[in-house]
Amino acid sequence: MSARDQILRKIEPLEPVNHPGDFKGASIDFDFRASLEVVGARIMTKEELEIVFPGRRRYDKTLDGLSLAEVEVLEIDGEFVVAENGAIWLTEEAMPHRVAPFICQHLVINVKKIVPNMHAAYEELKKPNSSFGLFLAGPSKTADIEQSLVIGAHGARSLTVVIHP
Amino acid sequence: MLSHSEASENFIADAERTDWHDETLWFVRAKRDKASKVLPEWEAMREHASQIKDHTLANLGEYLQAFESKAIANGIHVHWAADAAEHNAIVHGIIAAQGSKTIVKSKSMLTEECHLNDYLASKGIEVVDTDLGERIVQFRNEAPSHIVLPAIHLKKEDVGETFHQHLGTPKGNKDPQFLTEAARQHLRGHFLASEVAITGVNFAVAETGEFVVCTNEGNADMGAHLAKVHIACTGIEKIIPKRADLAVFLRLLARSATGQLITTYSSHFHKPREGQEMHIVLLDNGRTRQLADPKYKNSLKCIRCAACFNTCPVYRRSGGHSYHQPVAGPIGSILAPNIDKKANADLPFASTLCGSCSNVCPVKINIHEQLWFWRQDLMEAGLAPAGKTIGMKLMAFTLANPVIYRVGGSLLRRFSHLLNTRLNPWYKQREMPVAPKESFQEWYKKR
């Protein structure tokens, strides 16, 4: 018997329990600016961005995974930011390559929309609209050495968010 | 192999380090409290998550098959493994087909459970662990001591010395920022070169056939997106029914684990990248046995946040390695005896049964009750550690006899100093509280 059949056969049907449905009663009054700050992102205006990162690279399909390793500052578009935790939803379609937001040294994300919490976020994402998507909250970080927070573990060393009203 | 109490003795020999370990983990627990109390709906959300898991476990077979067919339709290769040996053989087969000799792997407790690294090494394949904490312990030939903070047993001096030996950083440099940068450079080379990447799985969604991997460092993504072949390894209990359920679990996971609002990266792998090969291995290894036992099935709800580790007074003061299992702490102590009763008979006794673990668990597992169930089962099977057996029989006898309880109590109050001896491992590094002169009953009668 295959491992698959073996496993499925061993799973005893248990007494039925209903799925509790979608979670109701979640808080909604979060300040997205405060959350972005907590996760270590900076918020800039378009004008400030021009001054700080004049030579940044925009989305460009010709960039492959390895050549992205050479990119200092990359600018991409996010779909929305979640106010409760500063996470930004990104999809493969809006990036030159899946590894893009990880491998560049510094990352800039444009966002037009804000949703209050993760439940609202998944309302937006009911159907997977992408082969790969992620919530990204701030720059890469680690505290694996004595619990000291270090920014820039393997992924981007900084995250700048530009909110477009 | 040393038992938990013997290994703890080694750990607490360094009093200063023990205190540091204790306080640091308590600090993480305090961060969890802060992050959870911000949400008035926290308790309702724990209950909700627990119900989703109950529902999933009651229908696990159907959800696994639903996941399988969706994942296949998404272009993911799905494999099933009954035990660790099958799991390792499947993973090796995929790597061998690529002809790779060095591969990268992000954090996966399941591959620790299967001893995958050793197995692949025996086949001439080097696994580079890419989580910073895991790379540190890998260099030192140690196992992770905590499922979220793998190198929490080490001080920065230790890491500095390890990196000096393995990465050539200057001797004596123990600056976390500097050492992390050294690891970044070193591991980037491996990410760019590796053709196969292994990751763990935090959640696998039956509705969509996608799986979600959470990290703070970005190492899982760096590996998976640059490799030609991505192998994700998961236990069958990681299934959740719907995409919307992720909202609840992602909210609970990071706040419970480290007090963060969410992990830095929560990646949803739905289909392979163009030209990429993606595999998922679904492992049983005793999970179906656990599921079939009503006393223990709830342990399969675990989302591996480690909140129960951070809050546990025994874990904090004995260190992860004293549990001699890849998953230590309270949850490890109820999972391990299911895999090997005899070898792990000491673990359910490595607890005060204070219940703090159950109180913080985001999916409301009755951890301390299961520890107690295991003690009884192990006693019955004649596997309980000798000292514990006598103690437990004595306790059962005393509690069942009110007279002996009262007389014994009064004797104990007079002679309690005798307990604080070498015979009782519990008093190592502990002060015996002074016993009150009269019992509660005596005091109450006088009033």
Ligand code: SF4
């Ligand atoms: S048992 Fe609960 S608290 Fe412990 S790691 Fe699992 S989910 Fe977290």
